[in-house]
Amino acid sequence: MSIMGMNQISPKFQDVSIAPMHTCEHILNQTMVRMFGCERSRNAHIERKKSKINYDLADEPTEEQIAEIARKVNEVIVADLPVTYAYVSRDAVPDNVPLDKLPDAAEDTLRLVRVGDYDVCACIGAHVEHTAQIGRFHINSTSYKDGQFRIVFKLLDTVWE
Numbered sequence: 001m002s003i004m005g006m007n008q009i010s011p012k013f014q015d016v017s018i019a020p021m022h023t024c025e026h027i028l029n030q031t032m033v034r035m036f037g038c039e040r041s042r043n044a045h046i047e048r049k050k051s052k053i054n055y056d057l058a059d060e061p062t063e064e065q066i067a068e069i070a071r072k073v074n075e076v077i078v079a080d081l082p083v084t085y086a087y088v089s090r091d092a093v094p095d096n097v098p099l100d101k102l103p104d105a106a107e108d109t110l111r112l113v114r115v116g117d118y119d120v121c122a123c124i125g126a127h128v129e130h131t132a133q134i135g136r137f138h139i140n141s142t143s144y145k146d147g148q149f150r151i152v153f154k155l156l157d158t159v160w161e
Contacts, residue, residue: 017048019126020134020160023083023115024073027131028053028151030119031072035065040098040121050140052152060144069151073137080132081116088112097121133160 029040032055044053061069090108093099097112097120113123115131128134135158143150 016126016160018046019128020155020158021046021048021051022125023127023131024077024134024137024153024155025051025053026113026115026119026121026123026127027073027076027134028069028137028153029121030115031069031076035069035072036061050152050154052150055149055151056147057144057149058147061142061149066139066142070137070139076115076118077131077134077137079116079118080130081118082114082130083116083127084114086112086114093122094120128160134158135160 025041025044025046032038033040036055036057038055038057041053041055045051046053087109090099090110093110093112099110099122110122111124112120113125113127114120134155136156138154138156140152140154142152
């Protein structure tokens with residue numbers, strides 16, 4: 001399957017209207033990895049107005065930790081980091097880039113998306129050009145049940161068009 005064919009697997013993520021939210025998902029994932037030592041989210045529901053994302057955590061984060069998640073995500077957004085792409089062979093993917101969520105049909109050439117020097121992952125979705133276009137990250141609510149920590153969030157003041 002070609003790279004174009006991979007893009008056709010999930011046309012929703014090619015929708016530029018969710019580019020700010022999708023790029024924010026990358027930042028949130030890396031923030032959670034750094035803060036809690038967990039894996040990137042295994043499931044996320046990304047929409048233009050409101051999104052939710054789940055993480056496997058042994059313990060429920062405190063209110064202070066939840067506030068710190070929001071602070072750190074917004075710190076990365078305000079830093080106005082460039083969002084860039086590189087096509088690399090599977091063999092050239094850095095060791096810190098997980099490939100376990102790729103579809104079975106993924107080619108040997110992968111697109112790596114970099115958010116400055118903060119995050120890098122294999123991804124076929126639409127993204128903003130730089131993080132300041134995302135706007136402001138706001139956590140609407142959180143919940144914790146059976147080792148699953150859910151964050152429901154939205155973006156405010158997005159300047160992406």
